[in-house]
Every structure is written in structure tokens, then in C-alpha cells.
Amino acid sequence: MTSTTLTRVNPSTGSDFSALSRRIVAAGLLRRRSRYYAVRFLVTDAAFVAGWVLFAWLGDSWAQLLVAALLAVAFTQVAFLGHDAGHRQVSGRRGRSDVLGLLHGSLGVGLSYGWWMDKHTRHHANPNHEDRDPDVGAGALVWTREQAATRRGLLAALARRQAFLFFPLLLLEGLNLHVSSVRAVLRMPMRHRRWDAVLLAAHLLGYSAAVLLTLSPLRALAFVAVQQGLFGLYMGCAFAPNHKGMPVLTERDRLDFLRRQVLTSRDVGGAAVGVLLGGLNYQIEHHLFPSMPRPNLRRARPLVAQFCAERGIDYRSTTLTESYRQVLRYLHEVGAPLRQGRSPRG
Template identity: 45%
Template structure:
């Protein structure tokens, strides 16, 4: 039987790979957990999990700086050699780790005051990574407020990849061809995400008519970063090798960034624009944790604890694993689904989900009801 409007709009199983993908409508009911967030926050505060961890971040920053120094030294010593592409890959990894730090500074996890964290995040994002902090912060703040909510979460808006059936159905031309196989193309396309992030940030800074705090400073930082990072590459390496170096660095950066953020929400429930959810349910139901402990935390910059990160955005990375135990107990007591998978399983879920959404682009003349029935 076809789903009816007003209840669950879609309910399509992701085979054995993960949870059911649902779109919640405003008439859905949820567990009485309105006070859950207040209670779990109080426990986290009493156990000291909301305290800053400056020494931890000092060590992480030092490790990244030493890695950068090693990569620069290797670049100078190798000279005109195709082994420079290994250095380029190393820079891609190190810059992603720097981006994780910028993300945590933006969430007030590192320093004691908001303005100090903002300054650090802007320096790391624009001056080290080369991405506009103002653009990213606005986008990311909207995502945190309404994860996976239709019309409010910018992370599920169409951008080559379609995350919603209706967006996939409207795809035409080249985008339609991509959408039809977007699950399989997702990770190859991430190699272009580094270029996309730099481009969108610069576009925002240069052409947006809205008032942007720190616009001039960010432009200056990005230009300075370009002169320090890119100019030496093209001065010291043959032209073809220099382009290959930048291509590898950007590809590794984009793939690493995308592969770290993709498991967090893709394939989790999509929330209707008019749905009413309490904060605790909204954040837990739309987020997915990645198992793996300390190695996953280092690999993903703490994003493996996505549920806890969304509940406590200002919680420092070292405290997330302890918060996980508290949140899991509350979810079990309140019968709120708590999703946790392996990294490989999460990628399989993402690919399956995107391919299923991409079916909507198979034939633009299909009857929508028939297409929905076919996908179900």
C-alpha cells in the first residue's frame, strides 16, 4: 500500500545496512522527552564534561604544526621529484586536521571565551586551511539548529548530489546523469570537494551583499595563505608537477573532509519542514555515531561522536566518549533510537541511501506515485 500523506511520507528499508530512512510529518508523535536534554545536560555539567580542554588542544595543535614543518622540510629536500605527490597528500591530511580544529574552535571548545575562539577559528579556517570562516559558520550553525530538516538544513540542499527524492526528480542534463548513479559516484566526487569549499567561501566573501563580520580580514588571510602555500609550489616545481601537486593536495583534502562528515547524518531520518520535535529527539534521531574509540576520534576529529556533538556542541573532544555512555543510557530509558555503526558500514549506508534517492532521476516522465511505489 502506498504511504498516505500526514503520517510517514516514506519508509524505505536500507536492506541490512542500517536504519529505516523516514520522513517525519508534523502529525507524527514522539516520546515524552521534553525534559531529557535538561536532565542529561545537568549530568554532563556535574561530571565536568562541559569543561574546556586547552592542554589537549595545545598538544593537537603542536602535532599538526610539527607535521606541517616535516612536510615543508620534505618538500624542500625532495625538490624536482614526483615523490612530491606524497608530500601533497600529507598536506591534504594535515589541512583537514587543521579544519577539525577550526570546527572545534567555532564551537567554543578550545579557549575560555567566545571572541577568542572566534578569532582562532577564523585564523585556522581562512589563514591555514584557506576556507571562509564566515561562510562556513553561517552554514554550519543552520545545520546544527535543524539537522536533516527539509528547507532548513543547508547540508541536505542539492549541490550536484541530491539528498531528497524531490531534488533528484528535478535533476536534468549532466546532473541527472550523475544523480542516477550518485551513490557510486559520491566518493569520487569528493575529490572535487576541496575546490568547491574554497570556491564557495571566496564567492561568499567577494560577492555577498550581506554584512559579513571580518570580511576584509578573511580575504587578507586567504590571499596571504595563497602566497605562502601556492607560490612556492609553482616557483620550485616544474609547471606540470606543480599542478599535479595542487591537484593531489586538494583531492586528498576534499576526500578526507567529505569522508569524515558524510557518515554523520546521510541516510538518517529526514524531518519534514513542519514537524515539531523536542531538541533531544531531533538531535539524536538524525545523527549517527561511528564505533572505533580513540583511533576513530583522531581520524575524524571527534566527529565520530556525532550524537553527543549535536547535543553538546561546546563539549571538548576528549569528553565525548564519556558523554556517550550517559546519552546512551538516557536513550535506552526513553526508547529513543541511538544509532552507532562501524565506519565501513556507515559508508555502505550512505552509498545505498544516495543510490535509492537517485532512482527518482531515472525517468523524468515517471508518475511520482509509481516511482515512490517502485522505490518502496
């Protein structure tokens, strides 16, 4: 489904989600997976540290560009752990979850945990909502023709060709995340703001010192460009397939919780893709049950798909490659009126 207009659906009484929840609980899929996460944190954090040890051992060498690529993967996998902690998939205790999130988000990858929690919570409450979901707000890209109508000059030129520019622009997403994080800790109220700011500063100073003290200026610049560029690309490629190109809601849409989450999301690939995307490929299940531990999402998938089939709810699942095709096709359609020289509202 690639239209920005969603077929109107009357709100249900809410009993549908309750019925699905009972099936999920009966299957034991909301139980904590402590052993899984103990191993996942150990392996991921060890790989992250090993990457920096290899960086220090190689010294001032062009081989560091390979390390930059490896660290881009490590950064993203660490960010996935911060995501899981934020949703209390790892622990039901808020304090413990916040500590894990701050260490893996603010300190580990330089992404403000408090800022991300605020933004991501709003996204989960109203996915793909034109006015309420910050992830479909107009930025470098536009997600609706109404947004495209406001573009002028260079921004309009970007919107016209945004499908072709999508992946190149993701190379700047790492920088955007860091800048947004710094702005957030300086300006917006958030839980643990002081710790967030301290850990974020420690990351930025430690990262800069390590690179500048180890590498010559040219190699340092190349290292940062590769590492941060691939980090942003990986992060964008992990999140884009889940909602982009699915229906965009407006205030006119009246959907119950179950349909709001299912109809605006798509599942992508299977277990192998789950490792690559940190379980975010099971987006429908994740949005319905945010606190469900990552390894249980795959097991919940057939239950949710069957339930949706019984209720006549459109449950979308596709391959990773096809999901990117749908995203690019949607971006191209949104920019079409600008390429034709007419108002995007027409």
C-alpha cells in the first residue's frame, strides 16, 4: 500500500487487541529473556570494544577505513540494544533500563537516550501520523504531497529527486543524529538530562580524541566520513523499511490501536534479516507489543498474522529488497507533481 490516503475504517470497541493480547500472553511471549540478552549484550559490547582495540593497534594507517566500516556495524548493533532497553524488553525495571539505554545510546554511540525516548515514544503512539509522528515530519525528505507543496528553491529540487537521493542522504544521518542529540540535551527537558549530557559529551570528546591523536588529519577525516556515513546509512536502512511507503494518517482517520499499528507497518524478511536489523523487521509485532523481548517477535509473527486474517485486517509482509523498492516508489510518487511543474496538492 503506497497511497498517502488510508481507506477509512470505523473504530472497533478495542476488544480485538484484547483478544490478541490473550493469545500472546498464553503463548508466553511477553516473558523476559534474560539469558538471551546476557549473551547479546556480552557479544555486542565485546565486538564494540574489539573494534576500538583494533583501531588502537593499527595506528596511523589507511587500513583504518576497514575498521571504520566494522565500527559502523558495531555502533548500529549497540544502538539496537539501547532501543531494546528503552522499550523495557531487557528488564521491567525502569531504572535499570535507563542505565542500559544511557550507556549504549549516549555514551556508546553518541545518540542522546532522552531525546530518542521522547521522539520514539511519540512515533509509537501515532505511527505514520502526518501531524503527530516526528518520523514523517518534513525534513530533507518529504513524506506527503502536502509537505511537498511547501517546498521552494533547493528544497523543492531535493523533493523532486528524493527517491534517487534517498540512500546518499542517509550517509548524513549519523551526523544528523549527533547534532540533534546535542541540541536536545541543551534545550529540551528530559529524564536524566544531566547524565545524558555528561555521557554524550564523554562520547564526543573520547571519539574525537581517539581519532585525532591516532590518525593524521587526512586519514582522520576519511575515517570519520566512512564510519559516520556507514553508521547513518545502516541506521536509516534498518528503520526505513518498517513504515515508509505505508499509509500516512491524518486527523480524519479514526482507527483503534490494533489497526493503527498494523495498517501503518510492514514486516520484512525473516530470522536472518532479524539479525541484520536488530529485530526491527518484525515491526508489526514490535508496535503491538513494544516490551516483547526481541527473540520472541519471530514467534509472535504467525499468531499476529493469523489473527489479522481472521479479522480481515491487512497484514503486510515482504522481502527486504521489495521493501526498499516500495519506499523508493513512494518517495518518487510524492515528488511527482513537483517534477511536472504543478502544485503537489493538485
